[in-house]
Amino acid sequence: MTATALPQIATLGRRAVIRTARQPANVVFPLIFPMLLLAVNAGGLHSATKLPGFPTSSFLAFALAVPFVQGALLATINANVEFARDIQTGFLNRLALTPVRSLVLLFGQLGGLLTIALVQAVFYLVVGLAFGVRLESGIGGAALLLVLEALIALAFAAIGSWAALRTGSTEAVQGLFPVFFVFLFLSSMNMPRNLIQTDWFRWVATVNPVSYLIEAVRSLVIEGWNWEALGLGFAVAIGMSVIGFALAAHALWNRLERT
Amino acid sequence: MDSPRQNSIEAHGLVREFKKGPRAVDGIDLRVDPGEIYGFLGPNGAGKSTTVHMLTTLLPPTAGTATVAGYDVVEDGPKVRKAIGAALQEAALDPFLTGREHLRLQTSMHGITGDERRRRSDELLTRVGLMEAADRKVKGYSGGMKRRLDLALALVHRPRILFLDEPTTGLDVQSRTALWVEVGRLAKDEGVTVFLTTQYLEEADVLADRVGIIDHGRIVAEGTPEHLKAEIACSTVEAVPANPDERGTVATVLERFGAQTTGYGPGSVAVQLTASNGNLAEIVRALDAEGVVLSQLQIHEPTLDDVFLAKTGRHLEGAGEEEVAEPEQPAEPARV
Numbered sequence: 001m002t003a004t005a006l007p008q009i010a011t012l013g014r015r016a017v018i019r020t021a022r023q024p025a026n027v028v029f030p031l032i033f034p035m036l037l038l039a040v041n042a043g044g045l046h047s048a049t050k051l052p053g054f055p056t057s058s059f060l061a062f063a064l065a066v067p068f069v070q071g072a073l074l075a076t077i078n079a080n081v082e083f084a085r086d087i088q089t090g091f092l093n094r095l096a097l098t099p100v101r102s103l104v105l106l107f108g109q110l111g112g113l114l115t116i117a118l119v120q121a122v123f124y125l126v127v128g129l130a131f132g133v134r135l136e137s138g139i140g141g142a143a144l145l146l147v148l149e150a151l152i153a154l155a156f157a158a159i160g161s162w163a164a165l166r167t168g169s170t171e172a173v174q175g176l177f178p179v180f181f182v183f184l185f186l187s188s189m190n191m192p193r194n195l196i197q198t199d200w201f202r203w204v205a206t207v208n209p210v211s212y213l214i215e216a217v218r219s220l221v222i223e224g225w226n227w228e229a230l231g232l233g234f235a236v237a238i239g240m241s242v243i244g245f246a247l248a249a250h251a252l253w254n255r256l257e258r259t
Numbered sequence: 260m261d262s263p264r265q266n267s268i269e270a271h272g273l274v275r276e277f278k279k280g281p282r283a284v285d286g287i288d289l290r291v292d293p294g295e296i297y298g299f300l301g302p303n304g305a306g307k308s309t310t311v312h313m314l315t316t317l318l319p320p321t322a323g324t325a326t327v328a329g330y331d332v333v334e335d336g337p338k339v340r341k342a343i344g345a346a347l348q349e350a351a352l353d354p355f356l357t358g359r360e361h362l363r364l365q366t367s368m369h370g371i372t373g374d375e376r377r378r379r380s381d382e383l384l385t386r387v388g389l390m391e392a393a394d395r396k397v398k399g400y401s402g403g404m405k406r407r408l409d410l411a412l413a414l415v416h417r418p419r420i421l422f423l424d425e426p427t428t429g430l431d432v433q434s435r436t437a438l439w440v441e442v443g444r445l446a447k448d449e450g451v452t453v454f455l456t457t458q459y460l461e462e463a464d465v466l467a468d469r470v471g472i473i474d475h476g477r478i479v480a481e482g483t484p485e486h487l488k489a490e491i492a493c494s495t496v497e498a499v500p501a502n503p504d505e506r507g508t509v510a511t512v513l514e515r516f517g518a519q520t521t522g523y524g525p526g527s528v529a530v531q532l533t534a535s536n537g538n539l540a541e542i543v544r545a546l547d548a549e550g551v552v553l554s555q556l557q558i559h560e561p562t563l564d565d566v567f568l569a570k571t572g573r574h575l576e577g578a579g580e581e582e583v584a585e586p587e588q589p590a591e592p593a594r595v
Contacts (some may be wrong), residue, residue: 004370011367015356022355022396066452090351091319099341120419259336259483 003106012095012108016114019082030074031123033144034067041066041190051195056222064128065218066189068145069210071120072153073184077177079113080160087168087255097258099142106245106252109159117153121146128221136224144230145220152213158244167252179210187211211237265329265342266293266419266452268314269326272323276311279504283309285476286323290468291454296446298427298467298484299456300563302575306476307456308348311424314454315345328420341369344418348425350409355397359388361397362415377592387441403434410441419451421445427462439466444561460563460575472567476512479570488561495520496542497529500554509553513544520568527555 020026042060049059056062086092095105102221125135125142135141163176187210196202205211216233219226268291275284284306291297301307305357310586314327316336325332352361362380366372371379382388387407397405406426423442427435433510443466445451449570457463463470464484472480472487480487495514500509509528511518517530539558546553 007372008367008370012366015353015360015364017410019355078463086351086353090349091353092349093347093367094365096317096352097315097340097343097345097347098365098367099337099370163415257318258340259319 003105005101006099008104009107009111010242012017012105014114016079016082018110020078020112021114023078026078026127027124028119030071030078033074034070034095034124035127038067038069044109045190048191048212048230053192053195055192058133058222060128060131061133061189061222062218064133066184066220067124067212068121068149068217069152069184069189069213071124072117072149072156073177073180073207074114075117075120075153076156077158079116079157080110081150081170081171083109083161083171084164084168084173092255096258097163102252102256102258104114105256106248108160109245110154110245113157114150114153117157118150121149122134133221135221137220138224141220141224145217146231148213148216148233148237150222151234151241155237155240156211158241158248162251165248165255176219180252180253183208183210186213209236209240266450267329268297268325268327268420268452268454268461270323270325271311271581272314273310273325274322275306275313275318276321276495280477283476284313284320287473287478289471289481291452293452294446295468296442296453296455296466298463299454300458300460300463300467300470300567300575301473301475302458305378307458307473307477308424310473311345311347311422311454311456314462315343315422316340319484324582328371340504341416342418343420343422344413344416346413346424346426347422348408348428349404352397352400352405353410355396357394358384358400358404358411359393359397361408361412361570365412365415371415374462379415382583384416387411388437401434403430403437406430406434406438410438414445418437418451420454423453425456425458427457427459435462442466458575464563468493470563470569472563474567474571480566483486487563487566490566491515493532493561495523495529495531495559495561496539497523497527497559498546498553499524499527501552501554502544505551508549508551509546512549512551513542515545516542525561529559531575 016084037062044221048054049057058086089154104209125145129135137144160173160176164173167173186204187208188205193202193205193211198204210233215229219229268289270287270289273287274282276282287310299307299310309318313320313331314325314337316332327339330337330338330342340466347572356364359380360536362383363376366376366379366456387410389404389407389411392404393401397408400408410426427438430438435575438461446453455466467484469482470484470487471478490526496513498509498513503526506526506528506550509573512529513519520529520531522528542579543556564575567573
């Protein structure tokens with residue numbers, strides 16, 4: 001990474017943040033929607049905490065992990081739809097006509113998205129704490145939660161960027177994200193895996209990497225320092241990030257045919 | 260001190276083929292000298308934008324070679340990009356950023372920071388007349404303002420060579436004229452070499468020192484506008500008989516002086532004069548001898564469209580519409 005690359009990444013990231021901030025729907029929806037869903041689930045599924053073996057007496061605390069993953073997904077959708085639009089409108093070509101390195105374009109795009117995802121994460125955490133959730137891992141856990149959130153956002157963002165670069169189509173990127181939400185709903189988002197009664201659902205939730213992301217976040221909220229859950233969560237997030245980034249970098253290489 | 264080659268553009272046998280697509284550029288040879296405004300004229304789908312994409316390193320050629328600012332476009336892409344500025348066909352701007360934020364982004368990509376960035380941004384905003392609108396979001400800009408911002412963005416790093424791909428398409432006359440003035444000034448006062456694609460005859464005629472006419476991916480004519488017009492086209496006489504029934508008589512008379520041509524007003528007869536038959540007085544006498552009363556008689560100087568017509572058998576305007584299969588924008592590689 002050269003000395004000029006860092007300011008370039010910062011400028012591109014800044015642009016992504018400004019663009020998002022100036023579209024109220026892209027700010028409000030990712031903040032409010034996960035909170036509404038959390039409120040509905042916390043109210044409707046509270047009785048689940050009475051199941052033998054349920055890890056906490058507060059469903060709100062149990063489910064607080066979900067907005068972190070959901071928010072990262074929503075931020076990724078918006079950012080990558082905009083990225084695909086940059087390709088469609090020729091804005092990416094404008095940037096490609098400068099001496100900037102190709103990977104800087106990708107880092108800038110991802111950097112802006114990480115900033116947005118972290119702001120959202122702080123919001124979810126503050127709302128959770130305001131409604132009585134106690135963070136068992138303390139301040140250190142909150143910091144680690146933000147690091148994990150950044151990795152989760154990076155993982156989804158990299159895959160989303162790959163889709164945007166590969167197709168260059170806003171519609172295709174939008175079409176991809178319901179698939180992500182299927183992964184979310186087929187995870188342990190509403191029930192610990194060992195308490196899922198239906199065999200196929202338990203099996204799907206076990207092989208579903210999103211379960212491990214949620215469980216890592218959840219462990220920091222309701223358990224404290226569960227190294228196994230954290231290890232698995234970080235491993236999945238890093239693995240998805242690496243694979244996603246490699247795919248995105250390859251797609252960028254193909255997309256920018258510049259010499 | 261720049262050597263002459265550092266401001267020039269050269270291409271030899273440049274070809275670009277697309278997968279399952281046409282040969283968009285089919286062996287182009289051209290040379291643009293330092294400080295020259297070179298007009299690349301052709302209909303939609305002729306291969307203008309594809310040529311620009313190759314010369315600006317956005318698209319590798321399938322065959323042939325090209326050097327821009329003394330650098331090979333395939334081997335030295337980053338060096339070419341440092342030397343050139345480009346405003347591509349679509350003024351690709353972010354509607355949610357202001358004009359000043361665009362300049363901040365563009366200067367940063369070129370490694371210009373701090374006071375120099377602010378100074379350069381203000382200078383360019385003033386030059387293109389956008390200082391007052393600098394802090395407004397681009398989505399509120401008119402087409403002309405977007406084009407002027409696009410030009411400013413292409414100039415942030417003081418490029419030696421400027422590529423303008425149909426810079427005035429869709430602009431009103433006033434905006435178009437303002438852009439012509441600025442482009443002319445850049446070449447004349449700053450010695451910037453300008454490669455300008457256009458489908459407007461007038462634009463090429465007014466701005467370009469030399470013109471290359473491209474059709475179906477090949478250059479069919481090249482030279483100064485005056486030279487091209489003098490080489491293949493003579494004046495055209497257009498006559499409108501007062502009595503429409505006399506069009507046949509008028510045509511018979513006029514055909515003694517040249518070949519009939521189309522594309523003029525309804526009810527009129529037009530012939531392109533041959534060099535030896537260019538005497539207007541003789542034409543008037545001949546028509547008078549037949550007793551024809553004219554409501555209008557006009558002589559048209561040759562245009563670049565006449566050149567295009569002579570070289571391709573078609574008029575430039577509307578020529579591209581026949582060729583729906585040929586993409587003007589470089590086709591995206593098929594993916595997913």
